Amino acid sequence: MDMIAVRYLKLHKGDMLCFCQVVLGLEPNPVNLAAADEYIQSLKARGLLDLDEEKSEYIVYCDGLCEPNPGGIATWGFIIKQGKKTLHQSCGTAAIGKEATNNVAEYTALINALEHLNSSGITGKIIVKTDSQLMANQLNGTYAVRSKRIIPLYQKARALMKKLNARIVWIPREKNADADALSVKAYCQELEKSRLEKAKTITDIIKTGPYEYIINGKYTVKLNSRPFCTCPDFARHSGRFPIRCKHILAALEYQAEGR
Template identity: 30%
Template sequence: MREFIVEADGGSRGNPGPAGYGAVVRDAATGETLTEAAEFLGVVTNNVAEYRGLLAGLRAAHALDPTARVHVRMDSKLVVEQMSGRWKIKHPDMKPLAGQARSVFPPDQVTYEWIPRDRNKQADRLANEAMDAGAKGEQWSPSQSRADLAATAPTADETASPPDETAALPDETAAALPDEAAALPGEEDRPPSGQAHSSAPGWSAAPDLGAPATLVLLRHGETPLTPQKRFSGSGGTDPSLSAAGREQAHRVAEALARRGTIQDVVASPLARTRETAAIVAARLNLDVTVEDGLRETDFGAWEGLTFGEVRERYPDDLNAWLADPQAHPTGGGESFAETAVRLAATRDKLVAAYPGRTVLLVTHVTPIKTLIRLALGAPPESLFRMELSAASLSAVAYYADGNASVRLFNDTSHLRP
C-alpha cells in the first residue's frame, strides 16, 4: 500500500482578512513532492484557511491513490487536535470543513501530527503565494515564477496563526478528555467562502451536505439471560438467542422488509447479534459485515449476575461504577468512558464508510445508548435513564457537517401481535 505525507497550511492577513492555503503531497518513502495545491480564498479566518488547506491536501492525495495511507502534518494544533478527535469542534464554520475532510479517506487510513511552523515551510510558502496572487487579482498556478512571488512575499510572521489559536487555552490544556476544546475566542461568526451559515444549532443550511448516513440501531433479540436482567457483556458466556429471541428477530426482519430502506447490515461479533443479523439479512437479501467496535461492554466479574447480586457481592465497586464513568466493573471490565471512546471511533468509521446510506447496526444495550447519548450531547449519567428493549429499533442520522439527528428511540411496535 502506498503511503503519502500531506503538509498543509493556511493564513489570513487580518483574521478575518484576505486568506489562502497551500498543500503538498509527498511520497512517504522518497520524500518526493508529487503535487502541490494553493488557492486564494477571499476574506475568511485563519482557521478556515487551515481547514481548507487540509481538505485540498487530502483530496489531492485521494486523486493520486484512494487506497493509500496518509500522514498529515500541520502547524495548526487546533486542526490536528480536532481531526484526531481529542478536541471537540464547536465553531459552526469548522464543522462542515472537518466533516468534508473526514469523508475523503476512511478514518483508519489517515493519521495526524502537529509540527512547528519552521518544518512546514513549503505549504506556508504556497499559502503566501496564493495570497499574493489574489492581491493582484490573479489565480495561483504551479507554473508561476517563484522568484516573482518571493519579491513581494511577506515573512512567515505575517501569516502566523493569531495568539488565540496556538496558545494553550484553559479548556484546551485539559484536552486529554476527547470532547474538551472550545471555539476560539475572537473568531468572527462568518461562514467559509461559498457556504451558508447554520441557522440554528444542530441544523445546517449549507446546500452541499448531501444525504446523511443513517444508522438504524437494532438491539439483538432475547437470550436466556435477558428476562432475568443479568449482566451480559462481551466477557461472559456469549449466549445465543432463545426461541423468543429468534421470533423477535423474524418480526423485526418483516418490519424492515416492509419499510424497504435498509441498504447494509453490520453486526457486533457476539453470537446473539450475529444470529439476529443473519435472520434479518436473509429476509432483506443482504450480507452481514461484522464490526468488532459494536461489541457490548465487558462487565468483568459481574457477567451473568443480576443487579441485586452485584449489589450484594460488590457494593463499593457498584457504587463507584454508578457514580463515575471512568470506574471499571469488578475484575477489570470496561468502563463506560472507554466504551464511549470505542463507540465514537466506530461511529466515525461507519459514517465514513457508508456516506448517504441507511445501515442497520445489530448491537447491544450499552453501544446503542452510548451512540444516542453522543448524538444528543448528553452527560454519561443519561445512560442510566434510558430504557432499551430487546429487538427494539432506534435511529440516528449523521450529516457531513458533523451534526447528528436522533430520529427514533426504542421502537418496539413491530413486536406487537
C-alpha cells in the first residue's frame, strides 16, 4: 500500500483530491483530506517519500476568533511555513461590534495570509490548514455560502486561492495551536487599548517591593514573569485571554520611568 501511494503521489505531483479518491477510496471531504495529508506526512517521516521533492511546498495555518460571538471583537492570526521554517506570521483585528463574527475572523485570517503570499511573489505548492470546518467546506464547494457578510470575503478568498493555486484542508483545533495563539494575542492587544488609556490616569502608585506595587490604595500588582493583579478585571481575564489590566499597565509605566 505504501509503495503504491508513493508512486501515485510522484506521478500525479501530490494531487490530494485524486489520491484521496483513487488510492484511499475516500470521499474528498475536509476530514478525509486531513487524514490523507497525515498519511502522506507519515510516508515522508519514514523516508518513503523524498522530502527534497517538496522544497517548494508552503503550509499556511490560519485561525480566527470572536468574543463574544457575534458582535464582540473578531481577531485573526496566521503562520506561513516551509518545512520546519517559519517564513512569516501576523495577527490583527478583523472587526468590532455588529460586523464581528467568528466566520469573519476566519476568512480575514485566510485572506491576509494569501495576500501576503501573493505580494511576496511566492510560487509553489500552497496548502492552507484551518480548524474551521465551515470555511473549509465552503471553499471546497461542499457547503453553500448564504451569509451576506461572508459572500464578499468568500469571493476574495476564492479568487486568491485560484490565483495562487492553493488548496485548503481542515485540521483539528489542537493541531492549529500556534495560529490560535496569534488570534488570542490580537484579541488581548485589542482589549488592552482601552485599559492603556485608563492606566494613564492612575497616579496613586506605591512601590512595596522590587516588583510589587499597591495601586489606588487597594490593588496589589506583581510584575514578575507572569504579571498579576488582585483586581476583578484581571481575575475575569485570567483564562484563555490573559490580558493586563489597567493597574498592571500603570505599574509597568511607573517602572519604566525608573521610579
